Amino acid sequence: MMVGLTGGVARRRFIHGATGAAALLACPPPLVRSSATAAPEESAMLHPLVPFSTVVDPWDHHWFLWLPHHPVYESVEVASRAADRDGSAAVWVWFTERAGSKRQIHYRNDPRLAAYVGGSYRQIAYRISGDDGRPRGVQVRFDDTENRPVEIGVKFDPDQNLIRQGAGLTDQSGHMSDRAFLVFYRDTNALARDGRAFIGSTNYAFGREEPQGKLPFRWSYSHGISISLILYNSFEAIFGPGGYTPSPDIAGLYVLNRGWGGGVSLLSDQNGQLREYVDRDANGDFLRVFFDPPLPPCGRDIKRQSSSFSISIRAAADLLLGSVETRCGDGVQVLDWRPSQPIWARKQPFRSEISRPDDRSVRVAVKPAV
Numbered sequence: 288m289m290v291g292l293t294g295g296v297a298r299r300r301f302i303h304g305a306t307g308a309a310a311l312l313a314c315p316p317p318l319v320r321s322s323a324t325a326a327p328e329e330s331a332m333l334h335p336l337v338p339f340s341t342v343v344d345p346w347d348h349h350w351f352l353w354l355p356h357h358p359v360y361e362s363v364e365v366a367s368r369a370a371d372r373d374g375s376a377a378v379w380v381w382f383t384e385r386a387g388s389k390r391q392i393h394y395r396n397d398p399r400l401a402a403y404v405g406g407s408y409r410q411i412a413y414r415i416s417g418d419d420g421r422p423r424g425v426q427v428r429f430d431d432t433e434n435r436p437v438e439i440g441v442k443f444d445p446d447q448n449l450i451r452q453g454a455g456l457t458d459q460s461g462h463m464s465d466r467a468f469l470v471f472y473r474d475t476n477a478l479a480r481d482g483r484a485f486i487g488s489t490n491y492a493f494g495r496e497e498p499q500g501k502l503p504f505r506w507s508y509s510h511g512i513s514i515s516l517i518l519y520n521s522f523e524a525i526f527g528p529g530g531y532t533p534s535p536d537i538a539g540l541y542v543l544n545r546g547w548g549g550g551v552s553l554l555s556d557q558n559g560q561l562r563e564y565v566d567r568d569a570n571g572d573f574l575r576v577f578f579d580p581p582l583p584p585c586g587r588d589i590k591r592q593s594s595s596f597s598i599s600i601r602a603a604a605d606l607l608l609g610s611v612e613t614r615c616g617d618g619v620q621v622l623d624w625r626p627s628q629p630i631w632a633r634k635q636p637f638r639s640e641i642s643r644p645d646d647r648s649v650r651v652a653v654k655p656a657v
Contacts, residue, residue, distance in 0.1 A: 333584050334531070334646075335541065335555035337524040338622055338639050339653045341566040342467075342516040343549075343574050343600075346379075348415065349473070349509040350425050350441045352484045353502050354382075357491040360392075361385035363484050365427055365439060366512065367413065378413045380427060380439070381406075388465045394429060407432055422447050422477035422508045431486065438485040441506050449475035449510055456606050458631040465655065467516040468626075468635055470574065472602055474511030482506030513600050515566070515574040519637065521652040545569075556581050575599045578611070582622070585615035596624075607632055618642055623656065 346366040354360050360382040370376040378396040383389050393406025401408035409429040416424040422443040431437050454473040463469050482505060484492040493505040524530060526541065531553060534540035539555040539562075548569025554562050560581035567573040578594045591614050598607040609626035622639040626632035636656035643649055 333559045333586055334526045335553045335559055335561040336582050336584055337649045337651055339517050340522055341574055343566050343568045343572050344514055345572045346512045348423055349512045352482050352492045352506045354484055354491040359384055365425055378411045389462050422449055435487045440483050441479045442481040444480055447477055449477050451475055459635055467518050468637055470515040472513040472600060473509040476507055476509040478504050479506035513602055515600060519654050523648055523650050525648045527647050559584055572601045582613060585620045590615050
């Protein structure tokens, strides 16, 4: 399974936008309580639910190498974006442990991203090869946290093609299972002809002639990686200045605009029930969650309700389906999320607990289901 993030080659990102999106991985959403007083008509209404916080972060290129010979890590992955106008490219390398919660060790070539997301900043020598529209090769070199040289390379034949088979939505496979519900989507992919992953003087990846055994492949490349995260965290959202504000054009729509571009919108019906949640980044990629029937806020004589939900992204609609049960009581609204399709998503249920300390704010805690 891969944790990475998509975008077409045309989606060139400035570092400020990337930094802002990455900050959400480590910090609560920027919904800072404002001292301003809401208008009387706004205070009197019951605002829609804020069910969770999310991250939408696409990458252009992604390489995956299994590490069957390493005693701790099961895989290493490399992601990069197309170079910006100044010629610099964001590069991200991470190792995933084989056991337990599959803890990951991250390296980034930008100190600001490393500081926000967590992980280690490193100067990473990076070279991409191949032609647009075909599988791309890669070479990266850097020193790890123990000052050991790391060298990763993936090669393709020049006449290989990208294919859809094997791409699409990918099983979370326990990766990040203690941090987020992960939606990982790959537009196209290809199996590599050769790969290596040296730490020090030892190659822990498969040898060129070595059989892959029970693993699905040895080395691979994907183009157009879309990662969306429903974060397991706690935060406070506000309605009014500095937070979600009503749209002047669409009834029932509340919008949180982010300083670096993009934002989150909540669409409610005439009764204040949440019909749709959308997180859209500055370049148009999005995560959309639709509810049927809409999710009711507590306080309208509703004690329990079951709704279906569907999750869509820019690349594909209705990727994940499931149900969410709403329960009200003791000042807390509980949402129990039960993904059902694809089948592997059933292993990742989670819960949101929502309270309203006043008529302008919502406190939300999201965690894996017990």
